[in-house]
Amino acid sequence: MHSFAEKTAVITGAGSGLGREFALLGAKLGMRLVLADVQQDALKQTEANVIALGAQALSQVCDVRHGDQVEALAQAALERFGAIHLVFNNAGVGAGGLIWESTQQDWEWVLGVNVWGVVHGVRVFTPIMLASERADPSFQGHIVNTASMAGLLTPPAMGIYNVSKHGVVALTETLYHDLSLIDSRLGVSVLCPYFVPTGISHSESVRPSDAKPSAAPTRSQQVSQLMLEKAVSAGKVSAAEVAQITFDAIQARQFYIYSHPQALGNVERRMQDILHAQNPGDPYEQAPKLRDQLRAGLLGD
Numbered sequence: 001m002h003s004f005a006e007k008t009a010v011i012t013g014a015g016s017g018l019g020r021e022f023a024l025l026g027a028k029l030g031m032r033l034v035l036a037d038v039q040q041d042a043l044k045q046t047e048a049n050v051i052a053l054g055a056q057a058l059s060q061v062c063d064v065r066h067g068d069q070v071e072a073l074a075q076a077a078l079e080r081f082g083a084i085h086l087v088f089n090n091a092g093v094g095a096g097g098l099i100w101e102s103t104q105q106d107w108e109w110v111l112g113v114n115v116w117g118v119v120h121g122v123r124v125f126t127p128i129m130l131a132s133e134r135a136d137p138s139f140q141g142h143i144v145n146t147a148s149m150a151g152l153l154t155p156p157a158m159g160i161y162n163v164s165k166h167g168v169v170a171l172t173e174t175l176y177h178d179l180s181l182i183d184s185r186l187g188v189s190v191l192c193p194y195f196v197p198t199g200i201s202h203s204e205s206v207r208p209s210d211a212k213p214s215a216a217p218t219r220s221q222q223v224s225q226l227m228l229e230k231a232v233s234a235g236k237v238s239a240a241e242v243a244q245i246t247f248d249a250i251q252a253r254q255f256y257i258y259s260h261p262q263a264l265g266n267v268e269r270r271m272q273d274i275l276h277a278q279n280p281g282d283p284y285e286q287a288p289k290l291r292d293q294l295r296a297g298l299l300g301d
Contacts (some may be wrong), residue, residue: 013091015042017198064117089121096224099159
């Protein structure tokens with residue numbers, strides 16, 4: 001995508017974090033914006049912010065777990081702006097703890113947002129963009145799915161989140177190959193941020209009533225939550241910087257997008273374990289203090 005001006009972007013999870021920064025940067029670049037989130041107040045704040053920057057915007061409450069709501073979002077975008085050029089399947093939530101202590105509600109909620117939200121986004125928006133491409137040889141479109149470095153690694157006490165983000169990476173890689181198979185010009189990227197100060201550590205505050213856990217948090221879930229909050233808040237790369245990195249990657253038609261390329265050493269070590277059929281190595285080899293803190297918290301030392 002050579003230019004963003006006068007193009008329409010759909011952004012899920014636009015009420016905070018990366019989604020809000022995508023919207024703000026899109027507004028500065030002259031884009032028309034379709035904003036979605038489950039938090040109406042936060043969504044309206046983002047809408048007001050981008051309108052103040054001169055952008056045309058449409059906001060709609062949307063729970064991406066539900067396909068009919070994503071379909072309604074797409075229809076509203078088409079009715080308002082006529083075409084969709086850029087889609088950020090960005091809505092996401094986090095949960096931690098020892099994997100066997102996660103409840104069915106935990107699994108259904110995290111996979112519902114992080115995996116099914118992207119599934120619905122790809123299922124709904126890709127055909128719309130392909131139709132625009134067929135109708136207009138000059139059409140330029142791009143889809144960005146937000147995964148995580150947890151989609152390339154398997155740190156402990158993050159089981160549900162790891163599974164969900166690995167799913168997003170696999171889905172997006174397959175989308176790339178499928179589009180190549182039919183000679184489509186649509187661009188595709190998977191965004192894999194590391195610890196970036198966003199609202200991900202406060203996901204429980206937006207957890208809907210139909211996904212509330214049936215029991216109080218376990219010790220491992222409490223410890224994992226505290227460590228996540230600490231790691232996220234200490235992040236040195238801002239959400240605004242990740243948004244700029246992402247828009248630059250879209251222009252370059254870059255598939256893998258990283259906020260912290262220095263973390264790829266951990267990915268390389270994991271790949272070596274896989275290639276050589278070795279047992280998984282210590283994910284905290286480069287940060288033993290974090291491993292010791294987590295173990296001490298879990299064991300009550």
